[in-house]
Amino acid sequence: DQQVKQNSPSLSVQEGRISILNCDYTNSMFDYFLWYKKYPAEGPTFLISISSIKDKNEDGxxxxxxxxxxxxxxxxxxxSQPGDSAVYFCAASDGGGFKTIFGAGTRLFVKA
Amino acid sequence: DTAVSQTPKYLVTQMGNDKSIKCEQNLGHDTMYWYKQDSKKFLKIMFSYNNKELIINETVPNRFSPKSPDKAHLNLHINSLELGDSAVYFCASSQDVGSRNTIYFGEGSWLTVV
Structure with missing residues (x-):
């Protein structure tokens, strides 16, 4: 039973437009959320996070x-820029625990 | 200089074999992990070590045995490989335990069991 769900396996966007990637979670104990970005043949890298005490966090x-x-x-x-083309993983954790739970990822294609 | 490095990157092996994947981090982190990305693409945690001590052991078959000789290394040994073990295995590290720490991943090891 997946606690973090990314229901769109892929998304295609024109360069310069907005990309919106969605994520749903089921565990109400989650209080910290992260996005990771992954290029082919590389490991995921941290992108941005948000604590449950906020409803928005911005970084560039x-x-x-x-x-x-x-x-x-x-x-x-x-x-959106062509270099943003990658797989984006949503992740969530509860602050008292040791585990970060990842979704299945959404592949973003940004067309030039 | 790669922060989290794992070898081999690609591994094709026959069912029943035993294989190891090695991992090293040069970030000075206390906590290391093994994640598995299966055919459904979810990244699932398998093990976590903090200062060489096992702190997370998910419901992973006991054919999988992690070994941490020191806090900079966490190797994964797999006995009696099965077809279902085919996946990408990611080693990772973080500064400390606690799920608010940023996790730094290696490039992954593609294991194919034939």
């Missing part, structure tokens, strides 16, 4: 939004 072109009541978070990339 990347913004993560958290809707706790809906158990939903999203990653916005504005403007």
């Amino acid at each position: 072109r990347f913004t993560v939004f958290l809707n706790k009541s809906a158990k939903h978070l999203s990653l916005h990339i504005v403007p």
Whole structure:
């Protein structure tokens, strides 16, 4: 039973437009959420995170939004660039635990 | 200079064989992990060690045995390989235990069992 779900396996966006990647979770104990980015033949790398005490965190072109009541978070990339083409993993954890639970990833294609 | 390095990157082997994947981190981190990415693409934690002590052991067959000779190394040994073991195995590390620590991943080891 997957506690972190990324229901869109892939997303295609035109360069310069906004990319919105979605993630849903089921465990109400999760209080810390992360996005990782993965290029082919490389390991995932940390991108941005958000604590449950916030509903938005921004870092340059990347913004993560958290809707706790809906158990939903999203990653916005504005403007999208071809170099953003990668697989994006959503992840969640409960602050008292040791485990970070990952989703299956969404592959983003940014077309030039 | 690679922060988390694992070898081999690619491994093709027959069912029933025993194989090892080695991992080293030069970040000075206290905690290391093994994750498995299976055909469904989920990244699932298998093991975690903190300062050479096992702290997470998920429901992984006991054919999988991690070994941490020191806190900079965490190797994964797999006995009696099965077809279902085919996956990408990622080694990772973080500064400390606790799920708020950023996890740094290696490039992955592609294991194919034939």
